[in-house]
Amino acid sequence: DAGVIQSPRHEVTEMGQEVTLRCKPISGHDYLFWYRQTMMRGLELLIYFNNNVPIDDSGMPEDRFSAKMPNASFSNLKIQPSEPRDSAVYFCASSLRARTGYNEQFFGPGTRLTVL
Amino acid sequence: DAKTTQPPSMDCAEGRAANLPCNHSTISGNEYVYWYRQIHSQGPQYIIHGLKNNETNEMASLIITEDRKSSTLILPHATLRDTAVYYCIVSAFYSGGYQKVTFGTGTKLQVIP
Numbered sequence: 563d564a565g566v567i568q569s570p571r572h573e574v575t576e577m578g579q580e581v582t583l584r585c586k587p588i589s590g591h592d593y594l595f596w597y598r599q600t601m602m603r604g605l606e607l608l609i610y611f612n613n614n615v616p617i618d619d620s621g622m623p624e625d626r627f628s629a630k631m632p633n634a635s636f637s638n639l640k641i642q643p644s645e646p647r648d649s650a651v652y653f654c655a656s657s658l659r660a661r662t663g664y665n666e667q668f669f670g671p672g673t674r675l676t677v678l
Numbered sequence: 679d680a681k682t683t684q685p686p687s688m689d690c691a692e693g694r695a696a697n698l699p700c701n702h703s704t705i706s707g708n709e710y711v712y713w714y715r716q717i718h719s720q721g722p723q724y725i726i727h728g729l730k731n732n733e734t735n736e737m738a739s740l741i742i743t744e745d746r747k748s749s750t751l752i753l754p755h756a757t758l759r760d761t762a763v764y765y766c767i768v769s770a771f772y773s774g775g776y777q778k779v780t781f782g783t784g785t786k787l788q789v790i791p
Contacts, residue, residue: 566721593775593777595779597781604781604782604783604784605716605722605765605781606781607779607780607781610777610779612775613775615775617774617775617776617777618776618777618778651719653721653722655721655722659771663708663710663770663771664710664712664727664729665771665777666712666724666727667714667722667724667779668724669721669722669723670721671720671721672719672720672721674719
């Protein structure tokens, strides 16, 4: 398996523009997570899905952020409109819940977003 | 949700064992302890996990105290490639697929030649 795939790897946009980040999880995984990492706030969990259903979006900072998982092979995170403070590295991770109750997350390479 | 505390930074001589501590004094009975590391700006990488017993894999060993309030990640022979930020998290599944996951600030391990 190619691992978790994220695109684009780098995104530079201007304030007010819509930004779409994409993620392809590892095949067969039933959990998908979106994280944001900044120097100031560290690694923050934004939202996660279980079997394509959003379970907890309490980490989504504002209504400007939205995420969907239309099928088991794809998820996207949208920011509309984008602001300079959204500049960060966004990671997607997927996992498969084991019967014993643990799960290890596999992270993608991240998308570095810069909003000018 | 249980939170973890880790020292912000540690140094270790190359070839020596690196022992990274983690405090999770409010851990619940069903919460696992996980360790991840992040090398430079790459995505975090899973290292090991445990519930009650000590665990070992090809990367590291995990020692969990009997009361489960703290743990130690051991890299037996640290190399320069082990220089990274190491995160200790605790997590469990709850009804409805709910899983609380909180990454702390981690420990920045510097392996010195």
